[in-house]
Amino acid sequence: MPTILEVKHLTKKFDDNEVLKDVSFELKKGETLAVIGSSGSGKSTLLRCLNHLSPPDSGQILLEGVNINVPEIDINSIRADMGFVFQDFNLFTHLNILENVMFGPLRVRGMSRKESRTIALAEIERVGLGDKLNFYPAQLSGGQQQRISIARALALRPKLILFDEPTSALDPELTGEVLSVMAALANDGMTAIVVTHEMGFARSVADKAIFIDKGLILEQGEPNSMFTAPKNERTKLFLSNFVGME
């Protein structure tokens, strides 16, 4: 599979705080990358740097070989190609479920209402909520809202999807339904970067894992071997906090 994303020497500072110090990795089409690490390690910032929600200070982000970390890039078209799923869903509260998912194709891609509807219906069906079209976000459970926000991201037909701790606001039961939607996506060949504390998911679904600590990638590789035999002491310590990860 061809490389879809290549990140080289990415750095980001907030005032004097170096949140990312020289981060490099690459991702092939269809791969799922799990980004793990403790809170404040820079995981979410890394994700937000990729689509310039927090513009990086330096480094290269090559999306299909084109460096998007240059001032003249049309960042809105790049963002439309990178789906983003937030921890707290952020669905549009004044729109119903169908309108939320139609929003991307209709308002961002400029497609017709009919095409947008067809795409939206397919994506809502894919996350298993075809019976909720006329509901409003406030009427759904957190897990259902997150599944709709995944459908909303998918409806843009992005090249990859960035998940920023998608289950951190959910209880274990609701976490399960969201993770299974994400696992199905990974199976379908969607390219994804998942910042997560769900080690089970990282281990069983991800093709690759990155462990970030204090803005540096300390370890990266195949998740299973990283979880069973972490090379770095810090990784070992971090993973030892998760029970049942023998």
Next chain:
Amino acid sequence: MGIIKILISELPQFAKGTLVALEVLAGLLLVGLVIGLAIAMAEIFGNTIVKFFATTLRKFLWAIPQLVLLFLVFYLPFDLNRILAAIIALGLCSSAFQSQIFRGAILSIQSGQIEAAKAMGLSKPKTIFYIVIPQMIRLSIGPWTNEFSSELKDTSLAYVVGVVEIMRHAKYIIAYTYGNAASVYLFVGILYFILTRIGTSFFYKLEKRLWVPGFEKRS
């Protein structure tokens, strides 16, 4: 109890005065809405310079008594018709208050939704049009109804520049019947009460109609 007969015979004149008051009200609310919305947008989304001018204008309009602005606009060296002068003066005052209604409504929209729109690649103007404005309208109808009823009553101030609205007419009656002031003002008070009730119940209905789950509901 001759005053009741007089008031009944004056009803057509009061009806005319009411229409004038409503004309002033509609005009001033529209002026206030357009300028208030512009101030709110400028204060939230504008760059430093735009923000500075908007805030200064708002503070200025906020600080001037309506009566002062009424006379000021009325005595400007242009040939302004009285009603138009009242609409502009009261509208400018209202814009300062309306801007804060809209500003509050916009700021209470969850910032995550704006960020989600940004992350989808939606431009800023489109985000304002498709996400901010529709939610702002729902969130501001309640406080705006408050402003509506307050401005409805403030149209009575327009009599000082000679607009023949309800108050002006009440003054006429009191003058030519030599007294009866309390009865006439009681009648005028009831008239304003009825107008306010009709107006606010309309906006409550509108609020209900635009309501979707997740927004506050008036019980």
